[in-house]
Amino acid sequence: MQTETNKQHTSINFELYKFFYHSAHDLNFSKAANTLHVTQSAVSQAIKSLETQLGVNLFFRQGRNIKLTFEGEVLYKHIEKAYNFIRSAENAIHSIKSLDEGTIFIGASDTITRYYLIPKIKMFHALYPKVRISISNRPSPKSVERLKNGEIDIAVINTNPKCSYEGLSVSPFSSIENLFICSGFRKDIYSRTHTLKELTQYPIICLEENSTTRRVLNAYYADHKLELEPAFEFGSLDVILESVKADMGIGFVTQNIAELALKKESVCRIPVVESIPAITVSVLTNTSKPLSLAAQKFLDLLIAKHD
Structure with missing residues (x-):
C-alpha cells in the first residue's frame, strides 16, 4: 500500500523544483525571479509550497542573505545534477535540427x-x-x-x-608509452640498464597524486614491492621535463612529451629491466x-x- 508520504511526494509539481534550483543556485530570490521572469513573491510562494509538500525547511535567513538548510543542501545536489541532464537533453534536441x-x-x-x-x-x-x-x-x-x-x-x-x-x-x-629519463649530461645513468630498485637511489620527479599517470606509477612500484617516494611532484609533464634538463633528478614522463628533447639529447632514456606499463x-x-x-x-x- 502506498504511504501518505509517498502520495504527497508524487503530487509535487516539478515546476517548483525549477524555482528551487534557481533560488539555491543564486541564494537570492530576487535574482531567481529575474531569471524566471516572474515576481519575487511568486518565487517565495513556490518555495513555501515545496517546503510544505516535502515537510522540511529548505532555506533560512542570515541577516539579509538566505542560506540553504542541511535538507536544502541535500536536495540541491540532486536537483543540480538533474537540471544539468535536462539542459543537456534540451540542447541535444535543438542540435538535431x-x-x-x-x-x-x-x-x-x-x-x-x-x-x-x-x-x-x-x-x-x-x-x-x-x-x-x-x-x-x-x-x-x-x-x-x-x-x-x-x-x-x-x-x-x-x-x-x-x-x-x-x-x-x-x-x-x-596508447601512451611511459619512460624514465635523466639529463643528457648523466651518462653514468643512461649508459646502462637499471632495475627499478636501483633507480630509487636517485631523486624521482613525477606528477602529483591526482593524475592517472601517477596512479600507474604508484601501482608499478607496488607491483614490484617497492614504495615510491618522489623528491619532486609537479602538476605538469612539461615542468618535469624542464626539471630533468636541469639535472634535478630522474623524471617519469610520456614518450610524446620527451620526444623532441630525446632527439636533441638534452635528456636521455634510462633503460629499465622491469617492463614499464603503457597507458591507454x-x-x-x-x-x-x-x-x-x-x-x-x-x-x-x-x-x-x-x-
Whole structure:
C-alpha cells in the first residue's frame, strides 16, 4: 500500500523544483525571479509550497542573505545534477535540427589536448565551422567525475586498468608509452640498464597524486614491492621535463612529451629491466546522457580509425 508520504511526494509539481534550483543556485530570490521572469513573491510562494509538500525547511535567513538548510543542501545536489541532464537533453534536441549552432563540451588533460585532440578539433572545425568546442583541461579523474555529473559530453582520458568506469562507454583511442629519463649530461645513468630498485637511489620527479599517470606509477612500484617516494611532484609533464634538463633528478614522463628533447639529447632514456606499463587513452561518454548531433559527429571523428 502506498504511504501518505509517498502520495504527497508524487503530487509535487516539478515546476517548483525549477524555482528551487534557481533560488539555491543564486541564494537570492530576487535574482531567481529575474531569471524566471516572474515576481519575487511568486518565487517565495513556490518555495513555501515545496517546503510544505516535502515537510522540511529548505532555506533560512542570515541577516539579509538566505542560506540553504542541511535538507536544502541535500536536495540541491540532486536537483543540480538533474537540471544539468535536462539542459543537456534540451540542447541535444535543438542540435538535431542543424549543425549551424551548438557547443560540444569536452574534458581532457593539457597533454591529451595538445598531442591528440588539436588535430581532430582542426578537422572537425573545417567540417562544421559554426559548432563551438569548449575544452575543460583537468586531470583524467576529474574529467570522469564531470562526465558522470553530466557537465561535459565527452571525456578523453588516460584510463586506469584498475579503475571501474561504471555507467560510461569506453572506446580505446591511442596508447601512451611511459619512460624514465635523466639529463643528457648523466651518462653514468643512461649508459646502462637499471632495475627499478636501483633507480630509487636517485631523486624521482613525477606528477602529483591526482593524475592517472601517477596512479600507474604508484601501482608499478607496488607491483614490484617497492614504495615510491618522489623528491619532486609537479602538476605538469612539461615542468618535469624542464626539471630533468636541469639535472634535478630522474623524471617519469610520456614518450610524446620527451620526444623532441630525446632527439636533441638534452635528456636521455634510462633503460629499465622491469617492463614499464603503457597507458591507454580512451574516449568516454555517459551512457545515460544523450549526445547532441554535433557531439556524436565529433565522437565519430575521434574513434573512426577503430571502426
